[in-house]
Amino acid sequence: MPETRLRKLFNPWKSSSVNERPWEPTELRPRNRHPFRLCYLPICAAILLAVAIVGILALPAGASPQEALQDAANPDYRPFPIVGSRVAMWVVAQLHLMFAAFVLAVPMFALIIEIIGYVTKDKRYDDLAYEFTKLLSVSFSFTATLGAMLTFMLFILYPRVATYMVSIFSWTFFPYVFLFFLEALFLYSYYYGWGKFSPKVHLALGVCLNIVGTAIMFIADAWLTFMNTPNGISETGALVSLPDAINNFIWMPINIHRLIANMAFGGSIAAAYGAYKFLGAKTEEEKAHYDWMGYIGNFIAISALLPLPFAGYYLGKEIYAYSQSLGITLMGGTFSWLFIIQAILIGNLFLAANYYLWVSMERIEGAERFRRFIKYLLASVTITFIVWATPHSLVATVEEARQMGGAHHPMLGVLGVMSAKNTAVNVMILTTYISFLLYRRGNKEAIVPWAKTGNRVQFAIFAVTILFVIFLGVYGYFVEARVRIALSVPQVLAVLTAMISVTAIDIFMFKNAKKTGEIKWGQMPDRAQYALFFIALTFAWTMGLMGYVRAGMRQHWHVFGVLQDTSPDAFTPTLGFASNVISVTVLIFFLFISIVFWLSGLSGKKPWEPKAVDAVRSAESVGTERAVEAPE
Amino acid sequence: MNIVVLLAIAAGLIALRFLKPNSLAWSSATWVAVYVFLRYGVVPPVPASVLTMFMFIITLSLAVYLTTTEDRLKEVSNAFVSFFTDKKYTIPLVVALIGLPFIVAFRVYQNLTQLPDPPVVGRTIHPPPPATITFKGRQVDLVDEDNPYRELETSDPTAFAEHVSNGRLVYYQNCVKCHGDNMVGDGLFARGFNPIPANFQDPTTIAMLQESYLFWRIAKGAPGLPVESTPWSSAMPAWETFLSEEDIWDVILFMYDFTDQRPRAKEVHE
Numbered sequence: 023m024p025e026t027r028l029r030k031l032f033n034p035w036k037s038s039s040v041n042e043r044p045w046e047p048t049e050l051r052p053r054n055r056h057p058f059r060l061c062y063l064p065i066c067a068a069i070l071l072a073v074a075i076v077g078i079l080a081l082p083a084g085a086s087p088q089e090a091l092q093d094a095a096n097p098d099y100r101p102f103p104i105v106g107s108r109v110a111m112w113v114v115a116q117l118h119l120m121f122a123a124f125v126l127a128v129p130m131f132a133l134i135i136e137i138i139g140y141v142t143k144d145k146r147y148d149d150l151a152y153e154f155t156k157l158l159s160v161s162f163s164f165t166a167t168l169g170a171m172l173t174f175m176l177f178i179l180y181p182r183v184a185t186y187m188v189s190i191f192s193w194t195f196f197p198y199v200f201l202f203f204l205e206a207l208f209l210y211s212y213y214y215g216w217g218k219f220s221p222k223v224h225l226a227l228g229v230c231l232n233i234v235g236t237a238i239m240f241i242a243d244a245w246l247t248f249m250n251t252p253n254g255i256s257e258t259g260a261l262v263s264l265p266d267a268i269n270n271f272i273w274m275p276i277n278i279h280r281l282i283a284n285m286a287f288g289g290s291i292a293a294a295y296g297a298y299k300f301l302g303a304k305t306e307e308e309k310a311h312y313d314w315m316g317y318i319g320n321f322i323a324i325s326a327l328l329p330l331p332f333a334g335y336y337l338g339k340e341i342y343a344y345s346q347s348l349g350i351t352l353m354g355g356t357f358s359w360l361f362i363i364q365a366i367l368i369g370n371l372f373l374a375a376n377y378y379l380w381v382s383m384e385r386i387e388g389a390e391r392f393r394r395f396i397k398y399l400l401a402s403v404t405i406t407f408i409v410w411a412t413p414h415s416l417v418a419t420v421e422e423a424r425q426m427g428g429a430h431h432p433m434l435g436v437l438g439v440m441s442a443k444n445t446a447v448n449v450m451i452l453t454t455y456i457s458f459l460l461y462r463r464g465n466k467e468a469i470v471p472w473a474k475t476g477n478r479v480q481f482a483i484f485a486v487t488i489l490f491v492i493f494l495g496v497y498g499y500f501v502e503a504r505v506r507i508a509l510s511v512p513q514v515l516a517v518l519t520a521m522i523s524v525t526a527i528d529i530f531m532f533k534n535a536k537k538t539g540e541i542k543w544g545q546m547p548d549r550a551q552y553a554l555f556f557i558a559l560t561f562a563w564t565m566g567l568m569g570y571v572r573a574g575m576r577q578h579w580h581v582f583g584v585l586q587d588t589s590p591d592a593f594t595p596t597l598g599f600a601s602n603v604i605s606v607t608v609l610i611f612f613l614f615i616s617i618v619f620w621l622s623g624l625s626g627k628k629p630w631e632p633k634a635v636d637a638v639r640s641a642e643s644v645g646t647e648r649a650v651e652a653p654e
Numbered sequence: 655m656n657i658v659v660l661l662a663i664a665a666g667l668i669a670l671r672f673l674k675p676n677s678l679a680w681s682s683a684t685w686v687a688v689y690v691f692l693r694y695g696v697v698p699p700v701p702a703s704v705l706t707m708f709m710f711i712i713t714l715s716l717a718v719y720l721t722t723t724e725d726r727l728k729e730v731s732n733a734f735v736s737f738f739t740d741k742k743y744t745i746p747l748v749v750a751l752i753g754l755p756f757i758v759a760f761r762v763y764q765n766l767t768q769l770p771d772p773p774v775v776g777r778t779i780h781p782p783p784p785a786t787i788t789f790k791g792r793q794v795d796l797v798d799e800d801n802p803y804r805e806l807e808t809s810d811p812t813a814f815a816e817h818v819s820n821g822r823l824v825y826y827q828n829c830v831k832c833h834g835d836n837m838v839g840d841g842l843f844a845r846g847f848n849p850i851p852a853n854f855q856d857p858t859t860i861a862m863l864q865e866s867y868l869f870w871r872i873a874k875g876a877p878g879l880p881v882e883s884t885p886w887s888s889a890m891p892a893w894e895t896f897l898s899e900e901d902i903w904d905v906i907l908f909m910y911d912f913t914d915q916r917p918r919a920k921e922v923h924e
């Protein structure tokens with residue numbers, strides 16, 4: 023009961039009467055009473071440099087001394103030169119998020135790959151896991167630096183928000199810093215300790231690293247989810263219950279969504295790394311190795327991509343549950359346009375992922391027999407993509423709207439609603455799964471006696487699942503909204519069951535299967551590698567976009583319904599502007615990550631030696647010196 | 655859907671089959687067929703913004719189709735090369751080289767000579783509601799309050815029916831001229847407005863909204879829409895000055911009853 027009551031008391035929708043109850047600094051700012059100001063000192067110490075830089079940049083250009091004094095007395099905001107505070111925070115926060123996602127994801131799959139290597143005793147996997155881990159140490163420093171920058175920018179540019187957040191979450195900073203310390207410890211021992219410990223100890227280090235990393239993310243998620251769906255506070259915004267503040271409505275959904283999305287993102291970046299190395303490879307072995315690396319990275323990305331939509335809908339549902347207003351802003355309001363862009367991006371992801379698998383079959387001897395299915399799989403992806411991207415309310419000219427009789431097209435309108443979209447996503451996921459299944463079978467032929475039956479059963483499972491999913495989708499049009507939303511659960515379960523049961527059958531059916539040919543690693547057309555770049559880029563862009571959605575949906579609130587944004591930036595930028603900021607952020611991210619790739623590649627380079635010409639010259643100079651010396 | 659266009663497209667594609675075209679020609683034909691279908695085959699026409707998006711997706715997947723296997727890629731690149739170099743294609747080549755710029759020029763001409771249209775805006779139909787509103791001095795809580803007569807549906811069906819029939823009266827006295835006899839938003843005056851009145855039969859209007867949301871929209875009308883949704887110009891009157899609270903709840907009951915829809919229920923956490 024307290025949650026909803028509180029929320030109600032604590033009206034999130036004061037927007038129409040915002041001026042009646044402005045935020046009261048004295049009420050909320052427990053500055054001097056607060057015992058925990060020391061808590062962020064350790065971070066400060068570590069990254070003073072960032073502050074200095076930011077501090078200098080943040081000085082209001084050309085402010086007179088009096089103004090500066092007045093500002094310094096009690097500012098709510100401080101300006102940032104040229105781009106303004108909002109954009110500066112936005113870019114830094116997003117960069118930090120992307121690096122953090124990468125740093126959290128890589129240990130997850132490095133560990134999984136290491137375990138595979140340990141179980142199968144295949145040295146290749148161990149090497150690959152190590153190669154991924156090599157990317158970590160530099161990215162870790164980048165993440166920390168960006169995080170420090172973010173923190174300081176928050177304190178410098180948004181002191182009021184920062185103070186308020188500290189008043190709520192002060193207690194969480196200690197474990198955060200401590201965990202960060204542990205993370206460094208485990209990360210470096212995992213990395214430098216490669217091959218130096220018994221495999222079991224090393225694996226245990228990897229497990230610890232992942233646990234700590236996840237815990238860090240959970241804490242940080244508490245802060246940011248609180249800003250969207252504040253909880254556990256009194257009517258005046260003061261903290262009542264820290265556990266409630268942490269476990270707010272969207273904390274768990276975001277934890278889950280991020281955990282999976284990070285994995286997908288990390289996989290795609292690792293795959294892009296493989297692609298980049300592949301394109302620059304000189305020898306056949308190198309090509310084969312990096313082809314394989316790209317494949318594994320992509321496999322991780324796609325595996326994580328498949329459950330993401332489900333996690334996303336859970337998140338969406340909780341946002342709605344917290345407040346219809348936020349839910350409507352997100353899905354039916356201003357931000358619904360961003361979801362159309364998101365749908366296009368994700369459709370592209372699925373298309374590119376399938377494309378990569380199909381092109382990959384070219385390098386498998388025996389996979390030719392599956393070529394004829396590609397057409398149908400492609401048709402399925404295309405149709406579901408179209409359905410998914412069909413907007414709910416359309417951008418139409420007056421003339422078009424008149425012809426349609428409203429903002430909803432009678433035919434397209436049918437495709438624009440949740441039922442159709444859920445169905446489309448589920449079918450898209452199944453299609454991608456089928457592509458992968460065919461890929462897996464490329465060079466294998468089942469020799470178990472029940473192979474034919476097995477195939478038929480698998481086919482039947484797919485057919486029944488797809489029919490069931492479509493049936494529920496259509497049925498959704500005839501029931502009320504809440505039932506309709508609930509229908510997505512059986513849809514998802516059906517798809518999951520189908521994938522699990524088909525995989526199970528497949529494993530037994532292809533045990534000791536006859537090999538009809540080799541996988542010719544390395545014989546991969548370059549265009550498949552570009553598809554991997556495309557996937558990584560699209561992922562990064564999706565992340566940037568959704569990060570913006572998450573922050574932007576609060577509109578003119580810092581903390582939704584509690585702390586109003588009274589800065590000059592308290593408006594929702596146009597889609598075009600937002601896209602530009604996201605694009606620039608993504609570019610910077612790729613610039614940084616290239617630096618990371620380059621740095622991690624350095625250790626593998628041959629030691630520096632003087633160039634041949636230099637060597638001769640230095641020998642000569644030595645000679646002349648001697649010659650000069652000689653007469654003496 | 656326009657059956658004639660559909661049949662024409664199908665006939666064209668079947669005819670093309672007999673010419674045994676290569677993949678490139680076949681894909682181009684598919685592209686054109688989809689375009690013609692979406693542009694002329696769907697009634698009412700698909701808005702240009704959506705058409706562009708669909709064609710973008712189609713283009714992408716055709717590109718995927720043409721480049722997945724090595725063989726097809728070769729076939730396509732050979733087709734391209736021979737189109738530009740083979741003597742036998744001289745006439746089509748010349749036609750294409752002259753025709754393409756001409757088509758572009760024609761589009762430019764068309765765009766420039768079009769009657770001026772107000773700029774296209776991505777309008778949000780359902781802005782976030784406030785938490786409370788004042789209705790004739792009384793504070794109405796939109797978060798927790800629900801239609802007070804909804805429960806009668808099960809507890810006292812006769813009383814419920816009375817409320818619904820009062821709602822019918824309210825609707826036909828006040829709303830029908832805009833929202834129409836069948837509630838599809840095509841009343842007598844409807845054509846005069848932009849945006850046109852809401853279509854309540856559409857599953858994306860009242861069926862996905864809570865009753866308190868409708869109460870707000872009916873009571874406050876266009877003038878009561880929040881700042882977030884500016885610029886906004888809708889003709890929906892603010893009915894609080896004309897109708898009683900009961901009338902509004904009644905007309906809401908009637909709207910759901912008539913369209914056979916259910917209001918969105920409140921979500922519960924966990």
Ligand code: HEM
Binds near residue numbers: 330333337564
């Ligand atoms: C195929 C479906 C989806 C994919 C591939 C996807 C992917 C992603 C990715 C990559 C991120 C960035 C994660 C991060 O920053 O750590 C993200 C964040 C987000 N997604 Fe999704 N998503 C999907 C569906 C949805 C749906 C249906 C919703 C509905 C509400 C949603 C809402 C969000 C929000 C609000 C965020 C920002 C939260 C944050 O910053 O972590 N997503 N999504």
